[in-house]
C-alpha cells in the first residue's frame with residue numbers, strides 16, 4: 050500500500066515536473082501592459098513605404114493573454130520576461146517619449162525598431178536604462194536631433210545600429226560616445242552627422258566584425274591599425290570627404306570581406322599585399338585620391354565580385370585577371386592606359402563593365418564579346434578600335450562607345466535581337482551609316498548617334514521595333530538629308546490627336562499596359578542637311594531641336610503641348626509664326642532665330658507664361674511688339690534684333706524684373722525713350738542693345754539709371770556664362786539642359802558672334818540713332834560696364850569726366866556726335882580700355898596721357 054502510494058506520488062511528482070517543463074511561462078502582466086501601452090502610443094500606417102507588416106496589430110490582452118506569443122515579442126524561457134522585441138518595418142508612426150512604457154521592459158536584451166516612422170522626433174533618454182541590451186537597432190526610423198548619451202552606458206551592447214537614412218541625427222562627440230562600448234561586434238552610425246576626427250579608440254575594439262561609419266562628416270587621419278582588427282569583415286567609412294589615410298600592407302589571414310573607402314581623400318597607391326585579403330569580395334574605392342598602378346596581384350583576389358576603382362588617379366595598365374566571381378568592374382575616369390587585357394574570357398560573371406574615360410588603346414579583344422552576362426558596357430572616351438559584335442550579349446541593356454575609333458559594327462550576318470538593349474550611345478564613333486542592328490532592337494529608349502558622318506536618309510527600319518519605347522533620340526551633327534521617300538518618318542505609331550500634356554509615362558508603363566503611345570520626349574536632329582517640311586513634334590516632346598538644317602516650311606508645331614525647349618533656329622523657315630505657340634504653357638526656351646519668318650510676332654502669351662528665352666533674331670518680322678509678353682515674368686533674354694519691327698520703345702518691358710539682356714538692334718523702333726514722367730526698373734539688366742533704330746529725343750538717362758546690376762562690380766567668375774537651364778524628363782530619364790545666351794554684339798568696333806556670353810560682360814549700345822542732348826554724369830555710376838557705344842547720334846556738350854569711374858570699361862565709342870571741349874584727362878585711369886573712338890566730334894585739346902592712350906590710332910582721336 051505504502052509502496053503503491055509511493056509509486057503514485059512519485060508519478061504525480063513526475064507529471065508535475067513534466068508539466069512545468071512543457072508549460073510556457075506566462076508573460077508578466079506588467080510587461081504585457083507595458084507592451085499594450087507602447088502599442089497604443091502609435092498610429093499604424095500601412096501605406097508608409099517602410100511598412101512591411103504591422104506586427105503590433107495582432108497584440109491583444111484578450112485573445113492571447115500570453116504576450117510571449119505575440120508577434121515580434123520574445124520571452125526568456127525560464128523567467129518569462131520579455132527579452133526581445135523586433136518591430137522592424139512595423140508600420141509604427143508617432144513619437145517615443147522618455148516616459149514611454151517601453152523603458153519598463155527592463156529585461157530586454159534585443160530591441161529592433163528599425164524602419165518605422167518616428168516623425169522626426171528625437172531619440173528619448175531612457176534607452177540607457179535598458180541595461181541588459183545587447184542588440185539595439187533604430188536604423189532608418191526618421192529620428193532627428195542629438196543621439197542621447199545614455200545609450201553609451203549600455204556596456205553590454207554587441208550590436209548597435211543607429212544609421213539614419215535621411216541625415217538628421219547628430220552625435221557631437223563619437224569618441225566619447227563609444228568609449229565604453231568595447232564589446233561591440235557591429236557598429237553602424239552611417240549618415241549621423243559627427244563632424245569630428247575619426248575615433249582612434251575604435252582601433253582597440255577587438256571584437257568588431259562590422260564597422261560602418263559612412264557619410265558622417267568624419268575628418269582627420271584614419272587609424273590604419275583598424276585594418277588589423279582580428280575579426281573585422283566589413284569596413285565602410287565611405288563618403289567622409291575630409292578623411293585621409295592609406296591602405297597599409299596586408300597580412301595573410303585577414304578576414305576582411307568588404308572594404309569601402311569611396312568618397313574619402315585616401316591617397317596612397319595600393320599595396321601589392323592587398324591580395325592577401327583572400328576573403329575580399331567587395332572593394333569600393335571610387336572617388337578618392339588613389340594613385341599608382343593597380344597591382345598585378347589583383348589577379349589573386351579570387352573571391353572578388355565587386356570592384357569599383359573609378360574616379361581616382363590610377364595609371365598604367367592592368368594585367369590578366371582570372372576573377373571568376375567578378376560581377377561588377379568599374380575602372381572609369383582614371384588614367385589607365387595600354388591595351389585592354391585579353392583575359393575577359395575568364396571574367397565570365399561580369400554584368401557591369403565600365404572602362405570609360407581612360408587612355409586605353411588598341412583593339413578591343415574579341416573575348417569581350419563573349420561575356421554573355423554583360424548588362425552594362427561603357428568604353429566611351431578612350432582610343433579603342435576594332436569591331437563590335439553584340440550578338441551574344443543578349444542581356445545587354447546599356448552600351449556606351451562614344452569617342453572611340455570603332456569601325457562599328459559587325460560585318461557578320463548579325464540578325465539576333467538584343468531584347469533588353471535600351472540605351473545606346475555612339476557619339477563620335479566615326480560612323481558612316483546607321484548600324485544595321487538598330488533594326489533588330491525592340492526596346493530602345495535612348496539612342497545617341499550624334500557627331501558621326503552618317504549621310505543620306507534617316508531609315509525607317511532604324512526604329513522598327515522601338516516606336517513605342519523610344520524616348521530620347523539624338524542624331525545631331527551628321528549629314529542627314531531626308532526621312533526616306535520624302536515622308537516624315539519620326540518614330541511614331543499612328544496616332545490621332547490626344548492631349549497627353551502634364552503626364553508622366555514610363556517605358557515600364559508602356560510595356561506593361563501596352564498603350565502604344567509615342568513617348569519620345571527628347572529629339573535633337575540639329576546640324577544636318579535636312580531639307581523637308583518640318584516634322585510635327587510628337588505629343589510628349591519636351592525638347593525639340595531641329596536647328597541648323599534646311600527646313601523650309603513651318604508646319605503646326607503645336608501638337609506638342611508639353612514642350613520646354615523649341616529650337617528651330619538657322620533654317621529657311623518661311624511664313625508666319627503660328628499663334629498657337631502661346632498654348633504651349635510649359636515652353637521656357639523659344640529660338641526661331643535666323644529664318645525667313647514674316648508677319649507679326651503673335652500676341653499670344655497668356656498669363657503664367659514660363660518663357661525665359663525668346664530669340665527671334667534675323668527674320669523679317671514686322672509690326673509692334675506683343676504686349677502680352679508682360680505675362681512672361683521669368684523672361685531673362687529677349688532678342689528681336691535684325692527684323693523690321695516698327696514700334697516705340699517698349700518701356701513696359703521693365704515690368705519683367707528678370708530681364709538680363711534685351712537686343713532690339715537693327716529694327717525700325719522710333720521716337721523718344723523717355724518723357725518727364727517715365728519710370729523704368731531694369732534692375733537685372735546686363736546687356737541693352739538698341740542700336741540701328743530711329744530712336745530720338747533726349748539721351749535716356751533715367752533708363753540707364755535703372756540698370757542697377759550695372760552699378761555693382763561683383764567678383765563674377767570670368768568663365769561663368771549667361772544661360773537658362775531646364776530640367777525635364779520622364780521618370781527614368783531626367784535631363785538638365787543648359788541653354789546659353791547667343792547673340793551678336795559690337796566688340797571694339799567689329800561685330801562679333803557670341804555663342805556664350807560671360808556674366809561679366811555688361812554692355813550698352815545706343816549707336817546709330819538720333820539721341821540728342823548731353824551724356825549725363827550719371828553714366829559714370831554704371832561701374833561694371835565693359836562696352837559703351839553711343840556713336841552716331843546727335844549728342845552734344847562735354848564728355849563727362851565721370852566716365853573715368855567705369856573702371857572695367859574695355860571699349861568706349863563716342864564717335865560721330867557733336868561733343869565739345871576736351872577729352873577728360875581722368876580717362877587715362879581706365880587701364881582696361883583697349884578700344885577708344887571719339888572721332889568726328891568737335892573736340893580739341895590734349896590727348897590724355899597714359900599707356901592705354903598711346904596705343905589708340907590717330908583716326909579714332911579728334
Ligand SMILES: *[C@@H]1O[C@H](CO)[C@@H](O)[C@H](O)[C@H]1NC(C)=O
Pocket residue numbers: 092142143144168
Ligand atoms: C508628427 O509631427 C508633427 C509636427 O511636429 C506633429 O504636428 C504631429 O502631431 C506628429 N504626429 C504624431 C503622430 O506624432
Ligand SMILES: *[C@@H]1O[C@H](CO)[C@@H](O)[C@H](O)[C@H]1NC(C)=O
Pocket residue numbers: 146148149150
Ligand atoms: C508622457 O508625458 C507626456 C508629457 O510629456 C504626457 O502627455 C503623456 O501622457 C505621458 N505618457 C505616459 C505614458 O505617461
Ligand SMILES: *[C@@H]1O[C@H](CO)[C@@H](O)[C@H](O)[C@H]1NC(C)=O
Pocket residue numbers: 147148152174175178
Ligand atoms: C532610469 O533609471 C533611473 C534610476 O535607475 C531613474 O531615475 C530614471 O527615471 C530612469 N529613466 C527612465 C527614462 O526610465
Ligand SMILES: *[C@@H]1O[C@H](CO)[C@@H](O)[C@H](O)[C@H]1NC(C)=O
Pocket residue numbers: 201202225226228229
Ligand atoms: C564609461 O565608463 C566609466 C567607468 O565606468 C565612466 O566613468 C564613464 O562615465 C563612462 N562613460 C560614458 C560616456 O558613459
Ligand SMILES: *[C@@H]1O[C@H](CO)[C@@H](O)[C@H](O)[C@H]1NC(C)=O
Pocket residue numbers: 137138161163164186187188208209210235237
Ligand atoms: C537593423 O535592422 C534592419 C531592418 O531589419 C536590418 O536591415 C539591419 O541589418 C539591422 N542592423 C543590424 C546591425 O543588424
Ligand SMILES: *[C@@H]1O[C@H](CO)[C@@H](O)[C@H](O)[C@H]1NC(C)=O
Pocket residue numbers: 324345346347348349
Ligand atoms: C598569386 O598567388 C600565388 C600564390 O601565392 C603567387 O605565386 C603568384 O605570384 C600571385 N600572383 C600575382 C600576380 O601576384
Ligand SMILES: *[C@@H]1O[C@H](CO)[C@@H](O)[C@H](O)[C@H]1NC(C)=O
Pocket residue numbers: 340362
Ligand atoms: C594625377 O596624377 C598625375 C601624375 O601623378 C598628376 O600630375 C595629376 O595632377 C593627378 N591628377 C589628379 C586629378 O589628381
Ligand SMILES: *[C@@H]1O[C@H](CO)[C@@H](O)[C@H](O)[C@H]1NC(C)=O
Pocket residue numbers: 369370371391392394395
Ligand atoms: C583562364 O582560366 C583558365 C583556367 O580556368 C586558365 O587556364 C587560363 O590561363 C586563363 N586565361 C587567362 C588569359 O588568364
Ligand SMILES: *[C@@H]1O[C@H](CO)[C@@H](O)[C@H](O)[C@H]1NC(C)=O
Pocket residue numbers: 421422443444
Ligand atoms: C539573361 O538574364 C536572364 C534573367 O536574368 C538569365 O536567366 C539568362 O541566363 C541570362 N542570359 C545569359 C546569356 O546570361
Ligand SMILES: *[C@@H]1O[C@H](CO)[C@@H](O)[C@H](O)[C@H]1NC(C)=O
Pocket residue numbers: 462464
Ligand atoms: C538570321 O541569320 C541566319 C543565318 O545567320 C539566317 O538563316 C536567318 O534567315 C536570318 N534571319 C533573319 C530574320 O534575317
Ligand SMILES: *[C@@H]1O[C@H](CO)[C@@H](O)[C@H](O)[C@H]1NC(C)=O
Pocket residue numbers: 601602623624625
Ligand atoms: C515657303 O517656302 C516653300 C519652299 O521652301 C514654298 O513652297 C512656300 O510657298 C513658301 N511659303 C510661303 C508662305 O512663302
